[in-house]
Amino acid sequence: NAGVMQNPRHLVRRRGQEARLRCSPMKGHSHVYWYRQLPEEGLKFMVYLQKENIIDESGMPKERFSAEFPKEGPSILRIQQVVRGDSAAYFCASSPPANSGSYVQYFGPGTRLTVT
Amino acid sequence: AQKVTQAQTEISVVEKEDVTLDCVYETRDTTYYLFWYKQPPSGELVFLIRRNSFDEQNEISGRYSWNFQKSTSSFNFTITASQVVDSAVYFCALSGGDSGGYQKVTFGTGTKLQVIP
Numbered sequence: 001n002a003g004v005m006q007n008p009r010h011l012v013r014r015r016g017q018e019a020r021l022r023c024s025p026m027k028g029h030s031h032v033y034w035y036r037q038l039p040e041e042g043l044k045f046m047v048y049l050q051k052e053n054i055i056d057e058s059g060m061p062k063e064r065f066s067a068e069f070p071k072e073g074p075s076i077l078r079i080q081q082v083v084r085g086d087s088a089a090y091f092c093a094s095s096p097p098a099n100s101g102s103y104v105q106y107f108g109p110g111t112r113l114t115v116t
Numbered sequence: 117a118q119k120v121t122q123a124q125t126e127i128s129v130v131e132k133e134d135v136t137l138d139c140v141y142e143t144r145d146t147t148y149y150l151f152w153y154k155q156p157p158s159g160e161l162v163f164l165i166r167r168n169s170f171d172e173q174n175e176i177s178g179r180y181s182w183n184f185q186k187s188t189s190s191f192n193f194t195i196t197a198s199q200v201v202d203s204a205v206y207f208c209a210l211s212g213g214d215s216g217g218y219q220k221v222t223f224g225t226g227t228k229l230q231v232i233p
Contacts, residue, residue: 031219042207042223043161056220091161095219103149103211105221107161 002027004094004108005074012114019079019086021111025094032075033105034067037089049075082115089113118143120210122224129198130232137193137206137227145169145212150184150191151221156204164206167191198231205229 005024013019025032031050035043048056049069060067064082069075079086089112093105119142129135141150152164165175167184175182179196195202205226211219 033219033221035221035223042225043221045220045222048219058220089159093161103213103219104151104163104166105219106163107153109160112159 004029004092004106006090006092006108006111008111009109010112010114012116013082014116015083016081019082019113019115021077021079021090021092021113023075023077023092023094023108025075025092026106028096029094029106030097031095032069033093033095034075034077035091035093037091037110039088043091046077079113082113084115087113087115118145118210118212118222120208120222120224122208122227124227125225126228126230128230128232131200132197134194134196135198135229135231137195137208137229139191139193139208139224141189141191141208141210143210143212147213149211149213151209151211152182152191152193153207153209153223154204155207155226161207164193195229198229200231200233203229203231 004026007022033048034046036046037043045059047060047067052071064080066078089110091110092108095105121140148169150167154162154164165182172184172186181194183192205228207226208224209221211221
């Protein structure tokens with residue numbers, strides 16, 4: 001029973017390039033969340049998605065960042081024109097449907113983005 | 117607004133000592149969930165426990181125990197007879213549910229625990 005999968009695990013981009021981070025939720029999970037962890041800090045919520053819907057993007061920067069969770073395939077967090085301040089660990093989490101009564105979010109191993 | 121405070125930034129203990137990690141939270145929701153996660157040096161996040169706001173029973177799982185006190189808005193985590201493998205950053209987290217917003221989890225800044233052999 002595979003857990004939440006994220007790839008790549010490490011990503012290096014030069015300033016101005018685009019970064020694409022992928023997340024496949026656990027089997028049976030229909031909710032996906034993205035969090036960002038800056039060095040020496042806790043995780044900060046970015047966005048919550050269900051299939052083909054963005055439910056809550058209150059933590060997403062207004063520019064350059066976007067997220068999607070298509071009907072087929074993984075969820076994608078896209079960062080355009082990356083800057084050094086985007087260097088962080090990006091974690092994806094998934095949870096089962098709300099009617100399951102379980103509100104636990106299970107996290108992937110994270111993608112460490114380094115912008116040079 | 118929700119807030120989770122982990123006042124202890126770093127703790128060092130000698131192996132086999134007991135250690136308690138403090139967590140204080142703030143929320144206006146009457147229904148909410150509290151969590152603890154462990155982040156070992158390898159970087160992944162490992163779920164440890166979930167507690168809902170209606171259940172103030174303390175929980176024990178092996179060497180781990182959790183003390184939830186609604187009166188003081190605290191959800192402390194104790195490791196008994198610590199081991200080197202317990203060395204990690206531990207995060208306390210909260211999600212509120214009055215508005216159906218269980219999904220957004222607020223994390224504390226973490227407590228880095230170092231267990232010295």
